[in-house]
Amino acid sequence: xxxxxxxVGSPDNQILKRMPDFLLRVLLVxxxxxxxxxxxFMARSIIGTVHAGEATAFLEAAGRMPVEAGKIPxxxxxxxxxxxxxxxxxxxxxxxxxAKSVGECIIVxxxxxxxxxxxxxxxxxxxxxVIRYKIDWKERALYIVSVSMFYIILNSQMxxxxxxxxxxxxxWTYYSVHFQEGLTAGFSTMKLVNIFIFIxxxxxxxxxxxxEADRIYSLNLKLQAANEQLEKYAKESAHNAEIQERNxxxxxxxxxxxxxxxxxxxxxxxxxxxxxxxxxxAKQQMKAIExxxxxxxxxxxxSVRALRPDILENNDLENAVMKMIDDMRKSTxxxxxxxxxxxxxxxxxxxxxTIYRIFQESITNSIRHGKASRIECYMRKExxxxxxxxxxxxIGCKDVKQGFGLHHMQERLNxxxxxxxxxxxxxxxxxxKIPIRWGKEKWDD
Amino acid sequence: MRVIVSDIMKTKEVNRGLKVSxxxxxxxxxxxxMQLGEGSFRRTRSNLTIGVFSGSYWDVQNGNTYRIxxxxxxxxxxxxxxxxxxxxxxxxxxxxxxxxxEKIMSGSMPDVVFILGSDFSSLAEIGALKNLAALSGSDRxxxxxxxxxxxxxxxxxAGKQYALPFECAPQLMFVNKTILNREKIALPxxxxxxxxxxSICKKVAxxxxxxxxxxxxxxxxxxxxxxADGVDFFSNGSEKVDFTxxxxxxxxxxxxxxxxxxxxxxxxxxxFSDGNVxxxxxxxxxxxxxxxxxxxIKKYSGFEWSCLTMPAGPDGDNVSELDTLCIGMSSSTNMxxxxxxxxxxxxxxxxxxxxxxxxxxxLPVMRNVTLSDEAQELIEGDHESSLNMEMLEQAIDHSVVTxxxxxxxxxxxxxxxxxxxxLDGVSNIETEQILWNREINNYLQTIN
Numbered sequence: 001x002x003x004x005x006x007x008v009g010s011p012d013n014q015i016l017k018r019m020p021d022f023l024l025r026v027l028l029v030x031x032x033x034x035x036x037x038x039x040x041f042m043a044r045s046i047i048g049t050v051h052a053g054e055a056t057a058f059l060e061a062a063g064r065m066p067v068e069a070g071k072i073p074x075x076x077x078x079x080x081x082x083x084x085x086x087x088x089x090x091x092x093x094x095x096x097x098x099a100k101s102v103g104e105c106i107i108v109x110x111x112x113x114x115x116x117x118x119x120x121x122x123x124x125x126x127x128x129x130v131i132r133y134k135i136d137w138k139e140r141a142l143y144i145v146s147v148s149m150f151y152i153i154l155n156s157q158m159x160x161x162x163x164x165x166x167x168x169x170x171x172w173t174y175y176s177v178h179f180q181e182g183l184t185a186g187f188s189t190m191k192l193v194n195i196f197i198f199i200x201x202x203x204x205x206x207x208x209x210x211x212e213a214d215r216i217y218s219l220n221l222k223l224q225a226a227n228e229q230l231e232k233y234a235k236e237s238a239h240n241a242e243i244q245e246r247n248x249x250x251x252x253x254x255x256x257x258x259x260x261x262x263x264x265x266x267x268x269x270x271x272x273x274x275x276x277x278x279x280x281x282a283k284q285q286m287k288a289i290e291x292x293x294x295x296x297x298x299x300x301x302x303s304v305r306a307l308r309p310d311i312l313e314n315n316d317l318e319n320a321v322m323k324m325i326d327d328m329r330k331s332t333x334x335x336x337x338x339x340x341x342x343x344x345x346x347x348x349x350x351x352x353x354t355i356y357r358i359f360q361e362s363i364t365n366s367i368r369h370g371k372a373s374r375i376e377c378y379m380r381k382e383x384x385x386x387x388x389x390x391x392x393x394x395i396g397c398k399d400v401k402q403g404f405g406l407h408h409m410q411e412r413l414n415x416x417x418x419x420x421x422x423x424x425x426x427x428x429x430x431x432x433k434i435p436i437r438w439g440k441e442k443w444d445d
Numbered sequence: 446m447r448v449i450v451s452d453i454m455k456t457k458e459v460n461r462g463l464k465v466s467x468x469x470x471x472x473x474x475x476x477x478x479m480q481l482g483e484g485s486f487r488r489t490r491s492n493l494t495i496g497v498f499s500g501s502y503w504d505v506q507n508g509n510t511y512r513i514x515x516x517x518x519x520x521x522x523x524x525x526x527x528x529x530x531x532x533x534x535x536x537x538x539x540x541x542x543x544x545x546x547e548k549i550m551s552g553s554m555p556d557v558v559f560i561l562g563s564d565f566s567s568l569a570e571i572g573a574l575k576n577l578a579a580l581s582g583s584d585r586x587x588x589x590x591x592x593x594x595x596x597x598x599x600x601x602x603a604g605k606q607y608a609l610p611f612e613c614a615p616q617l618m619f620v621n622k623t624i625l626n627r628e629k630i631a632l633p634x635x636x637x638x639x640x641x642x643x644s645i646c647k648k649v650a651x652x653x654x655x656x657x658x659x660x661x662x663x664x665x666x667x668x669x670x671x672x673a674d675g676v677d678f679f680s681n682g683s684e685k686v687d688f689t690x691x692x693x694x695x696x697x698x699x700x701x702x703x704x705x706x707x708x709x710x711x712x713x714x715x716x717f718s719d720g721n722v723x724x725x726x727x728x729x730x731x732x733x734x735x736x737x738x739x740x741x742i743k744k745y746s747g748f749e750w751s752c753l754t755m756p757a758g759p760d761g762d763n764v765s766e767l768d769t770l771c772i773g774m775s776s777s778t779n780m781x782x783x784x785x786x787x788x789x790x791x792x793x794x795x796x797x798x799x800x801x802x803x804x805x806x807x808l809p810v811m812r813n814v815t816l817s818d819e820a821q822e823l824i825e826g827d828h829e830s831s832l833n834m835e836m837l838e839q840a841i842d843h844s845v846v847t848x849x850x851x852x853x854x855x856x857x858x859x860x861x862x863x864x865x866x867x868l869d870g871v872s873n874i875e876t877e878q879i880l881w882n883r884e885i886n887n888y889l890q891t892i893n
Contacts, residue, residue: 046550055546063851064571067479068552075475082471089464107472 016208023201024128028084030197031122034190035080038115038168039073041183045174046072054174061173062166067114076114083107083122087129094139101130101143105150117160118168121191123151124198131205252303260296264289317344317352321359325377332367340379342386351434354412355379355388361405362390362430370394370428381436388432397424493783495532496548496558498541501806502770503614503730509804517790517797528783549573554775556784560608562599562768566849569602575774577606580785591793596810599769599846603682608771609792612807614730615840616669616765618755623748624649624659624723635754635836636763639673639699642724642756649723650706662703662724663712667864668857669726670696672766672845674758679848679856683889688863688882689875692760697867697874699758704868720748726755728768729837730806733824754840767844770807808841815841852892859888 046069049058059065067075086104091097104126112120130143153159160167172180267289274282315323318340325336344355359377366372372394379388400406400422413420413432421431495518499510511534518530532555536544542564548554549571560568568574577600581587589597592610600608625632628649633641646661671678674692717725732752735745754763772791774784791797798809802823809815821834847853863881867874 050547050550053543053547055550056543058550059546059571060567062571065549065573069550071478075478078471078475078478082468082475085464085471086468089461089468103468110475 016204016211019204020132020201020208023197023204024087024125024132027125027128027194027197027201028087030190030194031125032080032084034119034187034194035076035111035115035122036073038118038187039076041175042115042118042168042171043069043072045171049174052174058170058174061170064164064166066166066171072114076111079107079111079114080122083111083125087125091133094135097130097133097135097143101126101147104129105147109150109154112154113163113165116166116168116171117155118171119187119191120151120154121194123147123154124194128198128201131202134209256299256303257296260292260299263292264296267292317347317355320352320356324356324360325363328363328367334367334372335374336363337374337376339377342379342381344386351416354416354418355386355434357412358388358409358430358432359390361409365405366390366392366394366428370396372427382433384436386434386436388434389429391429392427394427396426396428400424491528493528493530493557493780493787494555495530495787496541496545496555497532498536498538498559498561499534500538502538502559502561502612503728503734503806504538505730505734505806507734507804507806512804513797513800514791516800517787517794520794520797521787521790525783525786530787552777554777556775556778556780557787558773558775559611560771560773562770562847563854565599565608565771565773566602566851566853568773569605569607569849570851573776574602574607575776575778575781577609577774577785580781581606584785584789587789587793591812592810593767593812593815593841593844595767595841595844595846596769599767600771600773601846602849608773609788610810611770611772611792612801612805613767613769613810613841614728614807615767615837615844616726616755617729617732617752617840619717619725619727619732619750619752621717621720621723621748621750623720623750626749632751633753633756635833635839636757637753638757639759643699643702645723646703646706658710658721660710660712660716660722661706663714663717663722664725664727665700665703667696667700667860668766669755670699670758672764673755673761675761675764677845678860679850679853682848682850683852683856683892685886685889686882688860688885689878692758694874694878695759697864697878700864701868701874718745720745726765727752729808729840730768733806733808736825754836754843762843763839764843764845765840766847767841769810769846808837855892856885856889859885 046066049055083104086100086107089100091100105123108120108122108126111122127144127147130147131140133140159165172183175183267285271282271285271289274285322338325338328334329336344352347355363375363377366375370392372392375390375392377388377390379386381387406420406422409430409432410420412418413434416434418432418434423429423431495514497511497514501507501510511532514532521530522528538561541559541561545554545558545564545568554573558568560574581589593613596610596613599613600606600610620632622632625645630645630648633645642662649659650661651659671693674696676690676692676696678686712722714725716722729752755765757763772788774781774788778784793811795811795814798811798814799819801807801809802814802820809820814820816834816838863877863885867877867881870877
């Protein structure tokens, strides 16, 4: 909300939005005219007073030395230029706005003092500049009240006396009574015009902001409709996923159990025919069927495993792994040590699945094939890799053939650009490296 | 896309930084313009300007205009050959105030200016004069003890030293010795009192058969009486005063009694110069002027005359007012050190101060110069010595400085009015005092 300008809206709003900037420019020009005219007349008065031989009377009325004639318009002009540049500086926060407003107040105060407090209306410029900012009304009110207080103090007689300023009226005494009247009337008119434009500016700003509120309301309605639509899509998408999953299961069943059962049925038919002719051949055939059936079981297991483990659905990875290891300890009585120096957060589902599978597969292998009684699992961070080591004290395996488990691991790791190493010389050791890609990892080093 | 956006943001930041620096530069520029004196452009740092009027401060033309100043300049330029001291000639004393004020308003005030007693407070008030405290304090060759203390005080405004004294003249009581001799009255001592003063006035005041009336005193007004009776009226500037104190009652009583001696006749200065009045308070410069060879026949020639201290009131001393011509420095000078050295030369150089005795009618403000034997010779000239130097010393030492604040002349007029109406009225003096006390303080409030 910290913008001084405004973004696009309807064409109607466009005018309303450009208006304040335009009015501010008008205010800047008008104030410049008032200030420079007044400074000019003051300078003229000083020069004229000296020429008319009325310096003594002037100084007596003034009670202090006036600034040199030429300096008044020059200094006032440079200061006003400073003010104009300052109004174009955009602020990004409260401190900047505060500093800017204070700076503007100081410049306006010096200009007013230079003009013998004859014109303090430039203070409206400061207020106009502040309320351009879309800060909330409470803060804005605070700014307006502070600047207004400053304006009131500046206009009080106290300041004239305290700072020993020559009142502008003393300068005017140089001119003829007739001219003085015209001069004061002219300046009061200009002051009134200044105030009028300022009020107009405030009204326009308020209007623009009301239309802004309307726009936000209509945007909100649109957003709500979009949200509802989105919810509907989400439901549909869940349904689609269900169907997809069902299809996948059907395919899986067809590919595994279907395949095996077909083989078994065909084999049994052949066995029935062979039974009477050659019981030996039938026996052999039955053995082949047994193998097919076993392979089927393996396939089914594999399929079941390929589905995401339930445990990961309900827990984060760390808890899931620990729970799995705990279950394993209880059911097998094997000592499993698990140490993790990494806090894993913000990983993708793929990565979590893979890590879980690696632990599960490796521990299962160690128990089933390695007959290990102690398994050590470590997970740590090395440079930009997650490093997992699982080693056991089992019988190991001199010539490792990539069974389905290791193969499966390798495949999953390939997808993550990970690396798999294993060795069966001393017990069995699996060494996995996965590049870390998740966002803001937090490490408990 | 990200890069482009941040580039735009950067340009915005740079623009903002530029704008803010521009603001600061412009602001500093405006301060610089304010600070630049006219001298910064036009005047070279080797030209010291002096503001001075032609003729004598004491309103007696003696043909020695600029003589002392020229000598001082010669001496100064010899010591500081690279500095050129200049002044504008031909500004008569009555035009000097306006001339100086015009210079001030157009920003070309001379570096060093002679200050008329009546201009001093307004010049100090408007800030045209530099406060000399720092300069005089840091100058080891300068000590205010060299001056008569009231002469030094006369350079003060609101407790700050704005000027150095140049020449001074105490107010003295001129005595017509011929009248006193005729009435067989001895010349009073330097510590004479109001009682003696009144009794002499009473004795001499009588009308003769030939219509040649003789009077006691002229020109002895409330300021003389207040000073003599220790009333330090307006010593706190325009703050509240107490017009009801007993010394004022005494003063008013004396003035009333003196008035009564004249039977309603307004005695004037002309009566004194005609030789018909015993006393008239006058500045010492008058004594010097008319004792001198050239002017002695012009005035006061028909009788023997001398001067005395002012008479002391019951609660006061033989106090008189000291009129001083001061020199000050422009607050906007860019040759502060040079200006100070020149002021010091005029004010505190015994040789230059001695020239006051030769070419002016005032007195040097340096104690040693005024009280030297040579001074007595120079003052008296070749005629019989009638001046008592101890009396003169006492008069200066006991002198007070005219109050200095803005609006003093108006306040003085108020008291004039009060005194005149009390003396002319018939009602009780103390009651009138209470009434006028309120009037005077009301007036003081309006000028505050």
